[in-house]
Amino acid sequence: MKIKSVRARVYEWKGKTVPPQGNFCSNAMDLVYSNTESMSTFRFHSWTVVEIETDDGIVGLGNVALAPRIAKAIIDEYLAPLVIGQDPWDYEYLWQRMYRSTHAWGRKGVTMAAISAVDLAIWDILGKSVGKPVFKLLGGRTKEKIPCYYSKLYRTDLKDMQQEAQKFLDQGFKAFKMRFGYGPVHLQQGVSENLKSVAAVREVIGYDTDLMLECYMGWNLEYAKRMLPKLAKYEPRWLEEPVIADDIDGYAELNAMNIIPISGGEHEFSLYGFKQLLDKKAVSVVQYDTNRVGGITAAHKINALCEAYSVPVIPHAGQMHNYHLTMSTLASPMAEYFPIFDVEVGNELFWYIFDGEPIADNGFLQLRDDVPGLGLSLKTEYLQHFHIVE
């Protein structure tokens, strides 16, 4: 079997979007003075879809959501020529070709995201070629079904957040991730607002559920050190991305305080990036995203590393490409889950592009043994709402 073609297209959403409400999520731009809304950089309204076809007609699907048009250009210009004509079963060789040939300017960020999308499509082909779901190629079924946590609860009106939490508590979710809306620039009032939002959500979900807290890189080390003791009484399972991804020593200092487990990794890349996080004990929960970190080839290695370090892996953002990794290892106890929503910041856009994503049932996800590959196909229902960049 040989790879015959690589097609990367960008799906750009032109349909209705619900403008984010309130201070919906602290983020890295909060600390930078700007006369534009700090969250304007925080949109995922386009997505790159990669289709790789083999000489015997198998088509593998990959995807990337970081800098989609740039990712497409990298795939078209650099990565496609490296894999066309090659045997997809030589996936480690192909991964090293893509990684090392772009190493001078790649290694992290959008290049690794582009490599991830190609790698996902290759693994989809492998599964389809032997009639097995990808998780069966990685280690098989380690769970009867996958526990997942409800992920949204952006910082809006507290009553709206409580209604949202109640709605999904009633649907059987036993774990929730909420977003802070405030950080250092919002001073003491922001501290109070942050604490109020956690208290409000805990009031609804109680303490027999897991609560995770998301900063999305919107704080700094000094502010996080002040906040951790104030948050401890709410017994969060983790505090996510308190500082920017490059401040690895900051993560390690916060994690070493041992007040609240610190999580991160969705903005880290490659096996080496996670070796550094683990060696420095920077995180207590690893959250790579398989469509960013280097694909399944890289994520599978990181799973083994996390098993050796006894650090749980709970991949970022859900989606099928992450669920196969979670299903295939005891090192990954749970998945993130974004339900279907009207398009807002875009974390939910994949629901409008792909068919095959599992719907959570009572806080669990299921993968089928009889669906080969990643289990996805391209949805046609919303095509009229997308501008497709070939």
Ligand SMILES: O=C(O)C(=O)C[C@@H](O)CO
């Ligand atoms: O789901 C996450 O962990 C993200 O970082 C997504 C973004 O919406 C901020 O929470």
Ligand SMILES: [Mg+2]
């Ligand atoms: Mg996050």
